[in-house]
Amino acid sequence: MSAGGIVVEGLTKRFGEVAALKGVDLDVPPGTVLGLLGPNGAGKTTIVRILSTLERPTSGRALVGGHDVVRDPQRVREVIAVVGQYATIDDGISGRENLYMLARLRGESPRRARARADEMLELFGLDASGGRTAKGYSGGMRRRLDLAASLIGRPEILYLDEPSTGLDPRSRKELWDIIRTMTDDGMTLLLTTQHMEEAEVLADDVVVVDHGQVIARGTPKELRSRVGGQLLYVQAALGDLAEARAALVAAGLTPVAGPPDTSGEDVLHMALARDEDLTSALRALGGSDVTVTGFGTRTPSLDEVFLALTREDA
Amino acid sequence: MSRRPLPHAFRDAAVMARRNLVQIKGDPGLLLDATLTPVIISVIFVAVFGAAIAGNVTNYAQYFIPGIMAINLMIISRTTGVGMSVDFNSGVVDRFRSLPISRSAVLTGRVIADSLRMLLSLVVIIACSTLFGFRLLGGPVGTLGAIALLMGFGIAMSWIAVFIGVSVRSITTVSTVTSLWVLPFQFGSSAFVPTEGMPAWLRAFADINPITLVVDASRGLLDGHASSQSITGAIAWISAILVVFAPMSVGRFYRRRA
Secondary structure, X not given: OOOOOEEEEEEEEEEOOEEEEEEXXXXXXXXXXXXXXXXXXXXXXXXXXXXXXXXXXXXXXXXXXXXXXXXXXXXXXXXXXXXXXXXXXXXXXXXXXXXXXXXXXXXXXXXXXXXXXXXXXXHOOOOOOOOOEHHHOOHHHHHHHHHHHHHOOOOOEEEEEOOOOOOOHHXXXXXXXXXXXXXXXXOEEEEEEOOHHHHHHHOOEEEEEEOOEEEEEEOHHHHHHOOOOOEEXXXXXXXXXXXXXXXXXXXXXXXXXXXXXXXXXXXXXXXXXXXXXHHHHHHHHHOOOOOEEEEEEEOOOHHHHHXXXXXXXX | OOOOOHHHHHHHHHHHHHHHHHHHHHOHHHHHHHXXXXXXXXXXXXXXXXXXXXXXXXXXXXXXXXXXXXXXXXXXXXXXXXXXXXXXXXXXXXXXXXXXXXXXXXXXXXXXXXXXXXXXXXXXXXXHHHHHOOOOOOHHHHHHHHHHHHHHHHHHHHHHHHHXXXXXXXXXXXXXXXXXOHHHHHHOOOOOOOHHHOOHHHHHHHHHOHHHHHHHXXXXXXXXXXXXXXXXXXXXXXXXXXXXXXXXXXXXXXXXXX
């Protein structure tokens, strides 16, 4: 095996008038995890579909495990597995039959395929329900069966397209544990997600896409520093907020948007860009008439970084 | 593009056929159109119209049974198309298309599974038609010849249905289209009544209609007076349909966006 991993150069895709991808470059070295982060409609799924040979690019090049997705789709299919946003299993047959069928299609003998199906059912905690028609499975069970179906062929490269869609927190946690075991075993992984937390937990590198373009890339840590390292938050009586803000700006600090999920009416967020900023802020507030009700520093969440990045782009 | 060696193509198709057959275990209703439907249609047409059309029930049964065989195969072929559409709409097709399997396997597997249901339906029809006094005058050779020809026809019909199934988006529309297009061909043929009594324009259509040729040839084989002309015509139609629709369906299967 020579050039593994995923290499994408200048990938574009048009659907009629709509440019879904406007020139995307990616590099996922073998054995690493790339988190592809972006909002709905950013082009994440289109990238995954092209890399899965389900869609042809309009222009550009994509090599998966060293094979060109357009010129050599069958070779690509031999090294990949895809877990889509929705479970792609056959509802009409049992979980065991689903796995047996896929093991056979991956070239296992009937006996090996049966053994492999049982092995996967056990690994994914489905041994008790393996004989039942998949139609009756719960959401979490379907997800696990879907993942088992993808892994049964021991793929070199796995795409996970928003794997935690529709999962409750506990199932999500279980899924992450499974994914981490796989990457520890050296599998190359491309993970798309809307959640920074997921990318942070699982990915070595993160690429942020929006409107079909890459708007940022780096390790989760690097991306976080793009918003200026630490954040200062100040809570004050409602009437005092404007004054507090003015005082802090006068002291040389820059206000930033708070996290999207807090009501944030009485909270100010300021970037702490320089070492002396915190002291300046303390002085500025101390010298004002503002009644400070809360004060502290924290690291920005990647959701905030993401929001800041997509806003820059817009 | 790398091609899978032929043995893989057979294995892949067999695995997919097995999948479609195992589905019957979870939904035995899938066998209804191969068992109950032909019985009901036979009883309705032979018992209700038989005497009026052919003087008595037995005469009409001897005429109509080959027709009901062909027509029931067309009815079964609908589920081939609908099943394809269900697969597309469930997303399982995306998994199949991203597997390193022979390009035709998913479609061929389904056609193979449905052809087995077709074979079952022919056996059911022959068994129950004896109740109306239907006789296999062509002997074992004629009977097997007719079954072989009809199976070829059924498989050809399945490929048309597969093509509709991979071309039309909604399951409901696939179901409508697959049952609609067959109607003029079924009734504008020699399946129910001889074409001689039809108006000239309809007869012109009916005489070249593949269903007429297949039914006439099967009728001849079952009755022991097959004309090589109708057999050749039937085989030509079956081959033509297969050559056109099978590759077109496989092409669409890989090009269609889910």
